Amino acid sequence: MGFTEKQEALVNASYEAFKQNLPGNSVLFYSFILEKAPAAKGMFSFLKDSDGVPQNNPSLQAHAEKVFGLVRDSAAQLRATGVVVLADASLGSVHVQKGVLDPHFVVVKEALLKTLKEAAGATWSDEVSNAWEVAYDGLSAAIKKAMS
Template sequence: MGFTERQEALVSSSWETFNQNLPFYSVLFYTFILDKAPAAKGMFSFLKDSNEVPQDNPSVNAHAEKVFGMVRDAAVQLQAKGEVVLGDSTLGIVHTQKGVVGPHFTVVKEALLKTIKEVVGDKWSEELSVAWETAYDELAVAIIKEMS
C-alpha cells in the first residue's frame, strides 16, 4: 500500500500549522535535537557559538522551515509518485561535509515528531505520526543515497 492522500493531507495540514508559529517551533525543534544529542550543536552554524538555541534567529527559522518543508514535499511526492526525489543535489554533499551519520537521522526524526506532536496538540494520533515518519524516512533514504 502506497502513501495515501489522507497521509499527505495530514502532513500538509500539520506543516501549515507549524509554519504559523515558525519562530517558536523552530527553537523547540532544535532544543529537542540538542537535548538528545548535545554534540550535534557543532553541526549547525547557527548553534555553534551559543549554549542554547537562539531566539528570533533567521538562520534557525530558515533551516527548520527547510527541514519540515522537505518532509512535507516528500509526503507530496510519495503520494503522487511513490518515491522521493531530491530537488537539491547538494544535500548529500552538505550532510557528508557536516559529518552526518545514520544515528543523526534518528535524532532529527525524533525531534521532528516531538515538535509536530506539540504543533497539533490534541489532534496527535498514531496515523499522523506514521505519516510524518514515513515521509521523513523516505526523505532520509534519498539524502543518504546522495551521501554515498
C-alpha cells in the same frame, strides 16, 4: 500500499500548524535535537557559537522551515510517484561535509515528531505521526543515497 491522499493531507495540515508558530517551533525542534545529541550543535552554523538555542534567529527558523518543508514535499512525492527524489542534489554532500551519520537521522526524526506533536496539539494522532514518519524516512533514504 503506497502513501495515501489522506496521509498527505495529514502531513500538510500539521505542517501548517507548525508554521503558525515558526519561531517557537524552530527553537523547540533544535532544543529537542540538542537534548538528545548535544554534540550535534557544531553541525549547525547558527548554533555553533551560541549558548543553547537562540531565540528569534532567522537562520535557525529558515533551516527548520526547510527541514519540515522537505519532509512535507517528500509526502507529496510519495503520494504522486512512490519515491522521493531530491530537488537539491547538494544535500548529500552537505550532510557528508557536516559529518552526518545514521544516528543523526534518528535524532532529527524524533525531534521532528516531538515538535509536530506539540504544534498539532489535539489534532495529533498515531495516524498523523505515521504519515510524517513515512515521509521522513523517504527523505532520509534519498539523502543517504546522495551521501554515498
